Amino acid sequence: MNVLFAAPATSWETYRAPLFRAFDQAGLQATLHTDPDAAPETVDYIVYAPAGPVSDFTPFSRCKAVLSLWAGVETIVLNPTLTQPLCRMVDSGLQEGMVEWVTGHVLRHHLSMDRHIVNPLHNWDPAVPPLARDRKVTVLGLGELGRACAQALRALNFAVAGWARTHHSLEGIPCLHGADGLRPALARAEIAVLLLPLTAETENLLNHERLGWMPEGAVLINPGRGALVDDEALLAALGRGGLSHATLDVFRTEPLPAAHPFWAHPQVTVTPHIASATRPETAAQVIVENIRRSEAGEALLFRVDRAQGY
Missing domain, CATH: 3.40.50.720 (NAD(P)-binding Rossmann-like Domain)
Structure with missing residues (x-):
């Protein structure tokens, strides 16, 4: 499967190894990349964070889910181009x-x-x-x-x-x-x-x-x-x-x-927005578990209700 990591470039360095480990542990084969312009019609899943390279989701016609690295989704949930299922981040x-x-x-x-x-x-x-x-x-x-x-x-x-x-x-x-x-x-x-x-x-x-x-x-x-x-x-x-x-x-x-x-x-x-933060090791496990669930036809974790906004 083809997974696009659509978050700020600095995040890739901290998430790259945990994501590969999580895919290995789940027994899933995935190609991960950070270029949103590289055949967007072939992307199966988007790992997303605000201020990343993707704001228009229209080209990602095959994408099965957008998996946010943030708990809050107010900056994306009303995006009219986002027609794919959206999941917020809740990790341990x-x-x-x-x-x-x-x-x-x-x-x-x-x-x-x-x-x-x-x-x-x-x-x-x-x-x-x-x-x-x-x-x-x-x-x-x-x-x-x-x-x-x-x-x-x-x-x-x-x-x-x-x-x-x-x-x-x-x-x-x-x-x-x-x-x-x-x-x-x-x-x-x-x-x-x-x-x-x-x-x-x-x-x-x-x-x-x-x-x-x-x-x-x-x-x-x-x-x-x-x-x-x-x-x-x-x-x-x-x-x-x-x-x-x-x-x-x-x-x-x-x-x-x-x-x-x-x-x-x-x-x-x-305090400078430090109450809590997504931890790459545990967040990667949530991302990969949702991908496993999607591939198996199971319900996604933490799927956002568009009508309620969260």
């Missing part, structure tokens, strides 16, 4: 990395670590934090990553609830959904974690009104998508004291411009 390395980043920052805010780590006046502040069972955390977004983070936080004994646009069920974790469930989900959230996909329905989900539903002194943690939050509304909520802090890993423009007020704001932590 990406999931583990997200769980580690989210639990680390939830614990950081729960334990008020910043006041001891950054303490130039040497204030002796013996305030003891509550136990995790008394700290209410809401995870917004219950896909693969959201579920994994919610379950990890519950295992640490946090009082976790979840919210999603559609109904979900998680053992030991109350799950709210839809427009009616959003306000109570936010109203209980001493710490809110955003892990929603970016769609027309979720853009600016946390606006002035909805940020105002959160408890006074709440913390917002966003490793999902930058446009889930209205930046101006967030700054206003921090300014009036409604929110005590925002830890942000994703932004509307990346890298975050040097003049953006988030950089200098004392109640904002900026």
Whole structure:
């Protein structure tokens, strides 16, 4: 089979060996190349990432699936030339990395670590934090990553609830959904974690009104998508004291411009989109497993629902 690796050139060096290993382990024969102009009508599968060499999928008339290396697909899902099945990336390395980043920052805010780590006046502040069972955390977004983070936080004994646009069920974790469930989900959230996909329905989900539903002194943690939050509304909520802090890993423009007020704001932590990343070794296994499934006539993993946008 003919597989086109349509990602930025720098990615090929890190993915080449893991992909060949994964094909060997699966017992599949494949020709991998990086030239989208080399007989596109013969390509069976496209391994895709944004900013790669392919934006027009029309020439790939034989292509059976486009397999994204990214968890987010908002930059491609509405492409009118994409008529092939599209699969987003969910791999164990990406999931583990997200769980580690989210639990680390939830614990950081729960334990008020910043006041001891950054303490130039040497204030002796013996305030003891509550136990995790008394700290209410809401995870917004219950896909693969959201579920994994919610379950990890519950295992640490946090009082976790979840919210999603559609109904979900998680053992030991109350799950709210839809427009009616959003306000109570936010109203209980001493710490809110955003892990929603970016769609027309979720853009600016946390606006002035909805940020105002959160408890006074709440913390917002966003490793999902930058446009889930209205930046101006967030700054206003921090300014009036409604929110005590925002830890942000994703932004509307990346890298975050040097003049953006988030950089200098004392109640904002900026991390440079490192909450999690696709790991070539585990991602290659997901890519090859989906190709094996396609060749065997089985259902593809993590296939995107075009109507929902993820």
